[in-house]
Amino acid sequence: MQSSDIKVQLIEESKISQVDFNNLPFGSVFSDHMLECDYKDGKWQTPVIKPYSPITLDPSAKIFHYGQSIFEGMKAYKDAEGSTLLFRPLENCKRLNKSAERMVIPQIPEDIFMTGLKKLLEIDNNWIPTKEGSSLYIRPFMFASGNGFHASPANAFKLLICTAPSGAYFAGKVKVLIEEKYARAANGGVGFAKAGGNYAAQFYPTQLAIEKGYNQVIWTDDNTHEYIEEAGAMNIFIRINDTLITSPTSDRILDGITRKSIIQIAKDSGIDVEVRKITVSEVIAAAQSGSLKEMFGAGTAAVISPIAGFGYQEKDYDLPELENPLALQLKKQITDIQTNKAEDPYGWRVKL
Template structure:
C-alpha cells in the first residue's frame, strides 16, 4: 500500500459563496474530498482532490446491491482557530466493523486518519466557528466493481467529503413509537452503518411525518415491546432521576455520542442504567409522572430533546424541566468537543 497522499488543489474555491451564518445541514460541500481506491486486492492512490462528480459503470454493484457504509463525524474550531476532532479513531473502528459485516475491505486506520487530517488541513477555512455549527464529515465506502451478480464487488471507493453545517433538527423533536414496521432483524445489519438501513426507514418515517412527528422510535421486530433506537440517533429515557438507554446489540448502533453521554452522566453523578426498556414502562411512567425526559444522541443530532411521543394513537407530552439532563449533558459534551472544557477522557483530538 502506497500511503503517500497525492494532492490536487481546486482552482475555483467556492468558499466566498457560502453564508456561514445560515448553514443548512449537510448540503453545502467544501472544496475538496479525500478519495482512495481498493483494487487488485489493495487500497491505493490516496488523493485529496477537488470535490467533484464520481463516474461509475451502470453495473457498479452500489447501484444494485446496496453494498455501502458510512460514518458521521464533526470537526470543530475553537476561539484560537485550533481544529479538533472527537474520538475519530472510534469512527474509523466502527467503519471497519460495518465494512466487515458488509464484506467491504477494511481501511487501515493510519491511512484513514492521514487522509482525513490532510483534507482538514487543506479545507481548514471551511470549518465554521459560529456557535452550534461545525464541519460535518462524511466518510463513506461503496462497491464500485461491476456485474449483475449478487456477490461482493472486487473494487471499492473510500471517500471523505465534508459539509459546514448548522443544526440537524430545528428545536425539539416529536417522535412516534413504532408498532408495525421495523428497522432491523436479529442477526441482521442493524448495528452497521449500512446504507440500506437508512432507506428502509424512509417509508415508516414518512408516515410518521404525515401524522405530525419528526422521527420514529424503532422497537424490536418481533414483539414491538422494546425500545431500540431512532435511526438517526440512540434514545435515552429519564425516569425519575435515572437515565436509561438500551444496550447495543446486533440491531442497535453502537453510537459514539451515546457511549460518551453514558460516561459523562455516570461521572457527574447521574444514575445510569444500560438495559432493555419496554414501551409499557415508558407509558406507565408517562402516566404516573415519573417520565421526566427523553432525548436522542448522535453525531448529527448531538443531544436532541424530545418534546413528546405518540403511541397507539395517543400523544404523550414530556414536562418542561428547569434543569433537564439533556441540556446539561449537551453542554458538557459540546464543551469537550469545542475545547471549552477540560477533556479528562482524551476524546478530543487536536489537529
C-alpha cells in the same frame, strides 16, 4: 502512510466566498475538496485529494444492485484559538471497519484513514465554521465500485471523505411516534452497521409518521414491538425520575459514539445510568404517573435532540418542560469538550 504520500489536486477557485456561514443548513453545502481512495487488485491504493466533484461509475457497479455501502458521521471544530479539533476519530475508524466486515468490504487501514482525513482538513481548514452550534460535518463512506450483475461481493471499492460546513441538525424539540408495525433491524441482521440500506428502509415508516404530524419514529424490536430501541437515526435515552436509561447495543442497535460518551459523562457526574431493555409499557406507565421526565435522541449530527412528546396507539403524551433538563446539561458537557471550552479527562479530543 505519510501526509506527503497523498496526491493533491487543488481547486482552481474556491467556492467559500459564496457561502453564508451565519446561515448554514445541515449537510447540503460542500467544501472545496474531497478525498478519494480506491481498492483494487487486492489492496488500497494511494489516496487522492481533489476538488469536490461528481464521480463516474459503470451502470453495472455492484453498489447499484447489491447495496454494498457503509458510512460514518464525524465533525471538526475550531476552538477560540483557531485550532482544529476532532472528537474520538479512531472510534469512527473502528466502527467503519466493523461495518465493512459485516458488508464484505475491505477494511481501511487506520493510517490511510487518519492521515488522509487530517490532510483534507488541513487543505479545507477555512471551511470549518466558528459560529456557536456549527461545525464541519465529515462524511466518510465506502461502496462497491466493481462491476457485474452476479450476486456476489465486488472486487473493487471506493472510500470517499466529503465535508460540509453545517448548522444544527434539528431546530428545537421533536415529536415522535412509537412504531408498532415496522422494524429498523432484526436479530442477525446489519442493524449494528452503518449500512446505507438501513437508512433507506427507515424512510417509508418515517414518512408515514410525518404524515400523522410527528417528526420521527421511535423504533421497537422486530419480534414483539414491546421494547424501545432507537429514535430515528439516533440512539435513545429515557429519564424516569432521576435514572437515565438506554437500551443495550445488539445486532439491531448501533454502538453510537455519542451514546458511549453520554453514558460515561453521566456516570462521572453522579447520574444513575442503567443500560438495559426498556418496554413501551414501562414508558407509558411512567408518562401516566408523572415519573417520565425526559426522552432524547443522541448521535453525531444532532449531538442531543430533546423529545417534546410521543404518540402511541392513537394517543399523545407530552413530556414536562424542565428548568434545567439533563439533555441540555449533557449536551453542553459534550460540546464543551469537543470545542475545547472544558477539560477533556478522557482523551477524546484530538487536536490537529
